[in-house]
Amino acid sequence: MTVLVITGTGTEVGKTVTTAAVAAAAVAAGLSVAVLKPAQTGVVPGERGDADEVARLAGAVTSVELARYPEPLAPATAARRSGLAPVRPQEVAEAAGKLAAAHDLVLVEGAGGLLVRFDDEGGTLADAARLLDAPVLVVAPAGLGTLNTTELTARELRFRRLDLLGVVVGSWPDEPDLASRCNLADLPVVAGAPLLGALPGGAGRLPPSDFRASAGSWLAPRLWGTWDAETFAAERTGG
Template identity: 30%
Template sequence: MPGIFVTGTHSNVGKTSFVTSLIQALREKGIDAVAYKPVQCGATEAETSPDADRYREVYDPELGDVLCTYLFKPKVSPHLAASMEDRLIEPERILRDYEFLEKMHDLVIVEGSGGLAVPLIDEHYGIPELMNDLGLPGLLVADAGVGTLNQTTMTVAYAKQKNVDLRGIVLNRYPDFPSVGVRHNPEMLERTTGLPIVGKVPETEDPDLSLYRSVYSEFLETLK
C-alpha cells in the first residue's frame, strides 16, 4: 500500500489526533498500519515524543520500529531546536527509518512537524523537501472553521510551488452543527485549491472510526 504524508496548514491543527484515529481505524480492519513522526519538538518530562506516545495508545511497536527519529526538548521549529541542542537533522537517517517501517508493515503514515512550510534544516530544506525525498503523496489537515479558506489556499499554493504531491484535504474539528460559512467552506476550498475534500471529521474523544476509513478510501481514489 502507498504510504501517506500527513501535513497541516499550521501547528495544533489536530494532525496527531487524526493520524492516531486513522491508524486505529485501519488496524481494526486488519491493515497493519503504523504512524511515524520523523521530527518531534517539545519532548515530554519523561523525554519521550508526545505524538509517538499517542500512537502507542493504538499500536504496540514491534522490535526495531522507530516511531520518532529526532526528538528535541525545545518546543520551537525543528531547525532551531536542532541548533539549540547542537545537533543536525539528517534526511538520510529519516529515510532509513521510514524504509524499515515500510518493509515491516502494510502502510506507514508519516506525520510532519507543524505546518507545511516548516524548515527542518534551513530555508532550503523543510517539510516539502522531506515529502519529496520520501516520494509520498500528501494529505493536508486543515481546520474547518474561520480562516481556513485563507490558510488552506495559501498552503496548497506553496505546496505547488515546491512540487509537493498533495492529493486531498481533510477538514478537522468539523462541528456537529456547522454555521453557514463552515458548510460553504468545503465547496469553496475545492474551487480555490483544485484538491478534493476527502473527509470532514469532528473533534471528539470517541471518534467514529468509520469516518476515518472513509477518508482513507477517498484518499486512495485520488491515487488512481
C-alpha cells in the first residue's frame, strides 16, 4: 500500500486527527510519509489547514495542499464562489503519484464525505481513488446514526469497485452510550470491512509528543499499530 485515501462518513467525524494518527504510526514504523490535502475550505491564507495540523501532530511528514478556499463549503461551491480554479480528480491523482515516488506512504485526506464534489463536473474523492487504484479508509463517528452513513459509504465504494480497507472510529467518547458500544460489533458488519481503530475523544488536543507516542495504540496492525478490535470491544461491552 503506497497510497491510502482517507474519507469520512461526513464532516466533523475526526478525519484529520485519524489521518495524523495513521501518519504518526507509520513514521514510528520507519516509513517516510506524505499527506496530501486536495482542497482545504474555510481557511484563509496564513491560517493553518488540515495538512498543517496533521504535520503538527504526526511530526516528520511532508504535507501538501493543492487548493485553498476561504468559505467553509463543499470544494466545488467554495471554488465557484471565490472565483478560484477547482481541484480536479486527475490533479489529485497526479500529485499523489509524484509524492508516492519519493515516499513510502501517501495519505490523501478528503473534504467531508466520499462524494463531496471537487468541481462542477462532479469530480469527487472517489474518482481520485479510482485513478490511483488506492484503498480507502473510512472514518466514522461512534454513536447513533453512524451505521446508516457508514453502510451508504461502503456500498458506494463497492459499486465503484474500490477497496474499502476498513473503518476507524474517529472519536471514541469517554462515557460511551449503548448505541456506541453496540456499534463496535455492528460497524464492521454494515461496512463489510474490519474495524481498524478507535481514537479517544480529544486526541487532537494532546501535546504532539504524547499524540505520537499513543497513536499506534489506537490503530490496528494494518495501520501500523497494535490496537485489537476484539479486545477493545470486550473491555467496553463486557463481552
